[in-house]
Amino acid sequence: xxxxxxxxxxxxxxxxxxxxxxxxxxxxxxxxxxxxxxxxxxxxxxxxxxxxxxxxxxxxxxxxxxxxxxxxxxxxxxxxxxxxxxxxxxxxxxxxxxxxxxxxxxxxxxxxxxxxxxxxxxxxxxxxxxxxxxxxxxxxxxxxxxxxxxxxxxxxxxxxxxxxxxxxxxxxxxxxxxxxxxxxxxxxxxxxxxxxxxxxxxxxxxxxxxxxxxxxxxxxxxxxxxxxxxxxxxxxxxxxxxxxxxxxxxxxxxxxxxxxxxxxxxxxxxxxxxxxxxxxxxxxxxxxxxxxxxxxxxxxxxxxxxxxxxxxxxxxxxxxxxxxxxxxxxxxxxxxxxxxxxxxxxxxxxxxxxxxxxxxxxxxxxxxxxxxxxxxxxxxxxxxxxxxxxxxxxxxxxxxxxxxxxxxxxxxxxxxxxxxxxxxxxxxxxxxxx
Numbered sequence: 001x002x003x004x005x006x007x008x009x010x011x012x013x014x015x016x017x018x019x020x021x022x023x024x025x026x027x028x029x030x031x032x033x034x035x036x037x038x039x040x041x042x043x044x045x046x047x048x049x050x051x052x053x054x055x056x057x058x059x060x061x062x063x064x065x066x067x068x069x070x071x072x073x074x075x076x077x078x079x080x081x082x083x084x085x086x087x088x089x090x091x092x093x094x095x096x097x098x099x100x101x102x103x104x105x106x107x108x109x110x111x112x113x114x115x116x117x118x119x120x121x122x123x124x125x126x127x128x129x130x131x132x133x134x135x136x137x138x139x140x141x142x143x144x145x146x147x148x149x150x151x152x153x154x155x156x157x158x159x160x161x162x163x164x165x166x167x168x169x170x171x172x173x174x175x176x177x178x179x180x181x182x183x184x185x186x187x188x189x190x191x192x193x194x195x196x197x198x199x200x201x202x203x204x205x206x207x208x209x210x211x212x213x214x215x216x217x218x219x220x221x222x223x224x225x226x227x228x229x230x231x232x233x234x235x236x237x238x239x240x241x242x243x244x245x246x247x248x249x250x251x252x253x254x255x256x257x258x259x260x261x262x263x264x265x266x267x268x269x270x271x272x273x274x275x276x277x278x279x280x281x282x283x284x285x286x287x288x289x290x291x292x293x294x295x296x297x298x299x300x301x302x303x304x305x306x307x308x309x310x311x312x313x314x315x316x317x318x319x320x321x322x323x324x325x326x327x328x329x330x331x332x333x334x335x336x337x338x339x340x341x342x343x344x345x346x347x348x349x350x351x352x353x354x355x356x357x358x359x360x361x362x363x364x365x366x367x368x369x370x371x372x373x374x375x376x377x378x379x380x381x382x383x384x385x386x387x388x389x390x391x392x393x394x395x396x397x398x399x400x401x402x403x404x405x406x407x408x409x410x411x412x413x414x415x416x417x418x419x420x421x422x423x424x425x426x427x428x429x430x431x432x433x434x
Contacts, residue, residue, distance in 0.1 A: 028361065029275075029297070031348075032116040033057070033136050035073035035427030036384030039372015041344025043330030044291030046222065046233030046279035051382075051431045052120035055134035058222035058235040058279070059168035059180030062122045062130040065433075070121045073384075073429020077114035081421035082107070083359060085150045086396070090197055091412045098414065099201060106149035106359075111142055118429070127172070132182070134166040139188070139272075143360065151359045152195035152205065153413040154401065158360055159191045166220075177225055184218040186240055186272075197403055197411045198254050206253040210266075212246020218272070231281040239274040239301060243267055257409060267308045273298045273321075287334035291344075295326045299351035321351040328368075342372040342386070350395075357397050362419040364393040372427075382431040390423040 032038070034053035037045055048054070049061030052071035083106055089098035122132040140160040145151065168182030190213065196206030218240035225232045249263050279293040299321035330344030346368040352361060372386035397417040404410050 032075040035429040038427040039342035039386035040330030041346035043328040055132040060222040060224035062170040063172040063178040079110040087416040103150040106145035132168040189213040212244035240272040386427040
């Protein structure tokens with residue numbers, strides 16, 4: 001007998017960790033972890049240690065902050081994204097030829113303004129030991145297409161909320177070398193939906209909704225070397241293994257399919273990839289800094305989604321991500337004791353492959369152009385503001401998904417689409433030194 005998890009539940013679970021706006025880093029990771037660092041395209045992140053956000057970028061750098069420091073801020077994202085139908089079809093049981101799915105283009109699936117907040121704190125305990133705490137949102141956004149659009153069997157609404165709390169500690173071994181480590185306590189909550197095809201395209205669609213959440217723990221480790229005019233940082237963040245635990249609701253299926261309408265429990269283990277970042281900062285002259293970073297993400301661990309129902313694997317959904325690199329280059333100049341300007345450029349390569357790309361993951365290679373200013377209002381307060389424009393390469397979607405497989409009612413939905421998008425981003429934060 002057909003299990004509704006075979007096609008629909010697998011797609012929803014996959015989406016719960018793959019929601020991504022074109023503004024993000026490769027795959028489904030968010031770069032929006034430091035509004036001030038946005039102005040230099042996050043170049044030199046693991047080496048700079050110019051705010052409490054170093055807790056996230058490289059906890060070893062906490063030893064370079066000699067006062068109790070708090071940095072809080074937010075990014076505002078303005079996302080322009082859309083899908084163009086290039087021949088999306090569905091099959092009808094017993095009919096040899098697929099027919100157009102039909103429907104509108106879904107509109108811009110992102111909210112007009114997307115807010116991503118951050119908060120960090122660093123407290124020196126001694127001249128060698130520092131403690132820190134970071135709170136941010138490393139994954140998540142809301143993606144919602146118009147009802148009845150041509151890609152409705154792939155996705156309708158996708159909402160993912162994550163919170164990451166990172167307690168950290170750092171130790172200065174000598175004047176040049178520091179080490180640091182932290183825990184990543186990560187909470188995920190997902191609410192996803194998509195349409196389900198009935199036997200005839202003349203019938204109204206069925207509906208699937210999945211809700212689930214999880215808390216899991218990872219870790220990270222960093223090293224910082226400070227050679228006066230040069231500073232180098234290396235930071236490793238471990239993979240985090242999540243198991244989404246929630247409910248699946250299927251409704252609106254008609255005729256022979258009506259027996260599949262249900263409300264059931266399901267679990268899906270998901271491994272977030274580990275990453276390794278290399279950063280450098282060079283000061284060629286007084287008041288000038290040249291910054292660079294390279295980050296490798298072990299996306300190949302994300303090879304498939306395996307969904308478990310009643311203790312057994314009900315389906316395996318291949319993802320076949322490839323490892324990816326991102327590179328950033330930036331600069332900073334102190335015009336005075338109070339004003340600093342920043343510029344940057346970054347390039348992120350997508351880990352997705354053409355045949356597995358989805359409207360839930362309209363991913364493409366990204367190029368960032370950024371700029372920013374900071375103002376030292378006093379010895380204890382610094383305000384930083386940044387702007388970025390992100391160019392996203394247009395990508396084709398050519399994905400087939402099966403529903404009611406292994407039964408006479410088997411239906412295949414084949415989405416063929418062209419995704420385009422770009423992002424404008426504003427970031428601002430305030431750092432207090434006590």
